[in-house]
Amino acid sequence: MKTFDEDLAARLIDLREQGLYRELRRVDSAQSARIQINGQTLLNFSSNDYLGLADDPALKAAAAAAVEKYGAGSGASRLICGSLAPHHELEEALAAFKGTPAALSFSSGYAAALGTICALLDSNDVILVDKLVHACIVDAARLSRAKLRVFGHNDLNAVERILRWAGERHASAAETAIQSRTLIVTESIFSMDGDQAPLRELFELKEKYGAWLMVDEAHATGLFGDRRRGLAEETGIAQKVEIQMGTLGKALGSSGGYICGSRALVDCLINRARSFVFSTAPVPAAAAAAAAGVRFVQSEAGEERCRRLWANVAAVSAHRALARKGSPLAERRGKTAAIIPIMIGDEARAMEMAGRLREEGIFIPAIRYPTVARGQARLRLTLSAAHTPAEVAQMLAALDSVLNSSPPC
Ligand SMILES: *Cc1c(COP(=O)(O)O)cnc(C)c1O
Numbered sequence: 001m002k003t004f005d006e007d008l009a010a011r012l013i014d015l016r017e018q019g020l021y022r023e024l025r026r027v028d029s030a031q032s033a034r035i036q037i038n039g040q041t042l043l044n045f046s047s048n049d050y051l052g053l054a055d056d057p058a059l060k061a062a063a064a065a066a067v068e069k070y071g072a073g074s075g076a077s078r079l080i081c082g083s084l085a086p087h088h089e090l091e092e093a094l095a096a097f098k099g100t101p102a103a104l105s106f107s108s109g110y111a112a113a114l115g116t117i118c119a120l121l122d123s124n125d126v127i128l129v130d131k132l133v134h135a136c137i138v139d140a141a142r143l144s145r146a147k148l149r150v151f152g153h154n155d156l157n158a159v160e161r162i163l164r165w166a167g168e169r170h171a172s173a174a175e176t177a178i179q180s181r182t183l184i185v186t187e188s189i190f191s192m193d194g195d196q197a198p199l200r201e202l203f204e205l206k207e208k209y210g211a212w213l214m215v216d217e218a219h220a221t222g223l224f225g226d227r228r229r230g231l232a233e234e235t236g237i238a239q240k241v242e243i244q245m246g247t248l249g250k251a252l253g254s255s256g257g258y259i260c261g262s263r264a265l266v267d268c269l270i271n272r273a274r275s276f277v278f279s280t281a282p283v284p285a286a287a288a289a290a291a292a293g294v295r296f297v298q299s300e301a302g303e304e305r306c307r308r309l310w311a312n313v314a315a316v317s318a319h320r321a322l323a324r325k326g327s328p329l330a331e332r333r334g335k336t337a338a339i340i341p342i343m344i345g346d347e348a349r350a351m352e353m354a355g356r357l358r359e360e361g362i363f364i365p366a367i368r369y370p371t372v373a374r375g376q377a378r379l380r381l382t383l384s385a386a387h388t389p390a391e392v393a394q395m396l397a398a399l400d401s402v403l404n405s406s407p408p409c
Contacts, residue, residue, distance in 0.1 A: 019347035019377075020368055030055040033386040035363065042363040043391050045381050050223060050338045051297070051305040052386025053253025058296055059289040063254075066288030074281040079270070086287040090248075093294040094258050098229050098244060102266035104259050105290070106275060107282045109218055109247030110136040112257030114143065115273030116214070116243060117183070121146040124173060124180040126166040128159060130197065132190050134216065135370075141185070156201050159184065163209040182211035188231035189219040192372050192380060194339030199235040207240075214243035219339060222251030222297040223306060248286070252293035256282050305385040312383045312392050313338055319396050327403055328379075341367075342379040342399075350377035353402055360398040 002010065015021040029036035032055040035044045053059055066086050075081040087105055094103035106112035117140035121127055125146040129137055131153045141148045149166075151158040163182065170180045184206050186197040199215065206213040217230035225233030230246065232238035243265065248256035259269060269276060296302050313336065320340075323330035328342045342364075344350040350366035357364050357379075367380045381399075383392070 019351060033384060033388075033391060037358075037363070040358075040361070042358060042361055043387075043395055044363050045383065045387075045395055046363050046365045047382060047384065048219070048250035049253060049386070050219075050251040050309055050382070050384055051253065051302065052384050053251070053293050053296060053305075056253060056296065059253050059292045062292035063285035063289040066284040070284035072283060072285070074283050076280055077277060078281045079277060084281065084284055084287070086284045086291065087281060090287045090291040090294070091258075093291045094260060097227075097294050097298060098260040099227075099233075099238065100244065100260040100262070102261065102263045104266045104269050104273075104276065105248070105282065105287065106257040106259070106273075107279055108255065109134075109216075109245070109249065109257035111275035111279065112245055112247075112259055113137050113216070114140045115275035116245065116259050116269060117141060117146075117185070118144045118274060119269055119272035120144075120212075120243075121181065121183060123147075124178050126162075126169065126180070126182045128162050128166075128182070128184045128211075130154065130186045130190075132193065133185060133187055134191055134218070137185050137216065146183070153190075154195075154198055156198060156205065159202065159205055160209075163205060163211060166211070167209055182209065183214060184211050185214045185216065187216045187218065188224070189217075189337045189339070191219055191339065192367055192378070193341055194219075194337035196231060196337070199231060199237055203235075203237040203240065212242040214245060215241050217244060217246040218250055219337065221246040222293075222302070223309070223338065228297050228302065228306060248290035248293065252290055252297065254290035254293055255286050256290055309338055309383060309385040310336075312385070312387050312389070313340075315389065315392050316340055316381070316383060316396065323400075324404070329399060329403055338383045340381040340383070342381060342403075344377050344379060345375055347374075347377045350379060354379060356402045357398060360402065362395050362398045364395075364399070 025037050027035050027037055031047055031049055033044055034041050070084055070086060090105050091103045113136040121144040123145040127141045127146040128149045128151055129141055131150050149162045166182045173180045184202060186202060188197055215232050220231040222228050224231045232241050242261060244260040246258050248254045320329055328344055331343050347368045354366040364379045364381050366377060368377045
């Protein structure tokens with residue numbers, strides 16, 4: 001029989017053989033447009049810090065002031081030792097920003113999804129999720145014990161079929177006086193493909209069938225809509241979505257997660273969301289930095305950062321349009337998001353290309369199974385307002401040289 005470590009070592013060898021082994025790369029600088037790895041300065045095209053707020057003076061000052069006034073730690077769960085003012089200030093700022101009656105913050109987006117879906121659903125209910133939703137939504141759906149139905153990516157016909165089926169199922173359950181619910185969950189901008197969900201159509205379907213809709217705006221908050229509230233705002237449905245979810249760790253520049261919606265929703269989560277109830281509150285510094293991020297996004301400076309980000313996205317899109325036919329760069333997906341996947345396919349090959357880009361001073365991560373499907377490995381290029389046009393041009397030149405010099409698979 002194998003010892004504990006032998007058992008684990010065998011699994012790690014297996015991962016290596018499949019090109020799926022992962023390891024941490026230590027960064028000796030702040031997260032920003034340039035990062036320091038192994039003494040080498042790399043241009044960073046890997047982060048979700050779309051507006052360059054993670055290292056912004058306004059957020060750092062807010063975090064430092066919160067540490068001074070409220071300390072480094074948070075003591076316990078907010079229901080146990082009292083709920084620190086920075087969390088309330090953040091939630092007021094979030095509700096005002098998103099235009100919802102209430103908001104609740106969590107220690108991460110992952111915890112927000114887990115806590116919320118499990119608080120709202122049980123084994124009598126049905127949950128529909130897009131095939132490409134984030135792992136936290138899949139995990140939450142499983143943990144909730146609701147009937148999980150995965151629909152093909154953005155496949156509205158499949159959504160309608162499942163909603164009809166759920167309606168029949170609920171009708172027969174109603175005879176036994178069991179109340180059952182149906183929840184549709186989608187991302188607004190998909191994290192690994194950068195494309196958009198058909199929010200308007202999903203909204204119409206959920207209205208038609210009396211389902212609820214939860215939209216994960218992780219990659220759209222701060223970036224889309226006139227007030228940069230997200231894609232639900234841009235689509236004009238925000239006020240009618242039951243559950244708006246997002247993270248404080250991407251464009252908002254800090255860390256944590258949030259849910260925005262009705263007062264009843266937030267009160268229900270305070271009572272029932274286990275990842276909220278049974279977990280120590282985020283540190284005051286994180287909440288204060290996130291609140292500063294929310295204020296920044298709404299300011300003129302936030303608008304200016306967005307303009308710079310979209311100018312960078314436009315530069316990469318124009319370059320892709322010119323790319324040699326058949327080059328992975330030329331593949332057109334995910335039109336306007338700050339996430340640009342460069343499809344490679346083979347896991348080991350994607351890793352090798354990411355390695356060659358690092359040698360050129362460019363950090364674009366290879367994304368592999370299980371983050372994406374097997375055989376769909378890609379370089380996931382993300383842009384930030386913090387990149388200068390010259391840095392974007394330097395990255396594109398390096399990308400061209402690596403993509404064009406590598407033999408076709
Ligand atoms: C990053 C992400 C999350 C998780 O948020 P964290 O704050 O990082 O835990 C949830 N959903 C999507 C789509 C994400 O990309």
